[in-house]
Amino acid sequence: MDSFTQRRRRDLILAAILAAIAACVPFFVKDVYVQNIMVLTLMYAALSQAWNILGGYCGQISLGHALYFGLGAYTTALLFTKFGVLPWFGMLAGGAISSVIALALGYPTFRLRGHYFVIATIVIAEIGFLLFHNWDYAGAALGIDIPVRGDSWAKFQFTRSKLPFYYFALVFCCVAWFITWWLEDSKWGFWWRAVKDNPDAAESLGVVVFNSKMGAAAVSAFLTAIGGAFYAQFVSYIDPESVMTFQFSLLMALPAVLGGIGTLWGPVLGAVILIPMTELTRSFIGGSGRGVDLILYGAVIVLISLARPDGVIGLFSRRPASKGVPQ
């Protein structure tokens, strides 16, 4: 019992130290390009943490989270441009709408198992993309330009400095991490891991598998939408291509998978490796030859997966990496 409490306390202290360091970094790093990468890294760390709740802990691999990301972005942008609602309320509204939609979609899709569930999430996100692409009120393919009304926290707009966005992303990342930390030692956390490992056994022990999945989906979708709302404010222009494509679904899943799926630190670790790499390869060699950046990027992912099937987190684990799956 002691080692368990100790480990959880150690995680919490480590997180506090890392957050403090991250908060100081902008004092030393003034380069806007690098700051931009740091904002994206924190955002994807948080998004991947959200994805990890459903995909990692509960084991329901979704490749359609771009839908919730887009819903968050569009809800905030639409409420602001059409009704003058402040982005902070738009953000919460987007989260709530995403949760409700995640539950509505979970009702039929959580009866599917394994690959069939994954396929369903891809298809549904694609439907969402097409709907927004053709929805005139929401700007259709042209998207929504969020009008600049001057720098302010109330409107969550900053044109001169990236720092406010950086600090929001940092808080967002910390909140997502903390929610996961807290859920890890809760009923829900145990139910989710049980459902992932063996739904039949979970059911026999009194876990209502369906409800557990629904709970994970709602939390995951809510946090993802917050990320989408943030992104809309950050780039101040959204269209279906820039917030709802399959690429975003992948970018939410990959850090968690790469860092260590179903672990507390996996998404953070994965995002810190993956996102700077994505951005750097794109800007330094993206223009030189067609797709060289993507080839390199893919190669690194393949290498890491081969070396550490359990994720990079395995390097830090005291347990020896498991040798294959015993059966």
Place this chain on the structure above:
Amino acid sequence: MSAPLLETRGVWQRFGGLIANSDVSISVGAGEIVGLIGPNGAGKSTLFNLIAGVLPPTQGTIWFNGQDVTQLPAAERCALGVARTFQVVKSFETMTVIDNVIVGALIRNDKMKDARRKAYEVLEFCGLAPRADKLARDLIPSEKRRLEVARALATEPKLLMLDECLTGLTPLEAQSGVALVRKVRDTGVTVLMVEHVMEIVMPLVDRAIVLNLGKKLVEGKPADVVRHPEVISAYLGDRHAVGA
């Protein structure tokens, strides 16, 4: 015997053209150890799954503790006090042994702290405490069987259903398994076990129910059951039946 803890009344189960259970009525009294035996394909596992709530029977009703549970799903039956193990062990492989058991303990304990304490108690009881922090996938087969039992016990059941949990163990492991089942019964838990290995089950159970070809063949004291001509012919063929 007072009102039975568990009762099946005229239970049928058809899978397409196959009749796995036909008109099976059994009852298990509180505090008993009852063995459900029969040759391969007798319908033991089907009946077991019907009682655990994996699927509802095609026809007939199942009563637990005076309540009709026929339509209740497995999770709700667990809440009422029915716990089971699986013939092919279904551990939560990526979780530690203690975490496996906590999942079971959560149904009666709202606070994590209480669930954890309960889980440790159960591990002590089952002799798995030294392995508490190991991953379930690192256990040896006999330990995994114990873990199945521990997890089920953590739900604080009135009825514990064991699906061939002594099959495939070494004689020594099986003996300590038998001791564990006795210990469980001594805490007031009723045990219903499906078992293949006759020489292990027979001394253990208070009563045996024999299924054959989906029907209930005989039930009674183990010593009587093994001498029953129909049981012998079911297991060994007609030529061996006494007086045939």
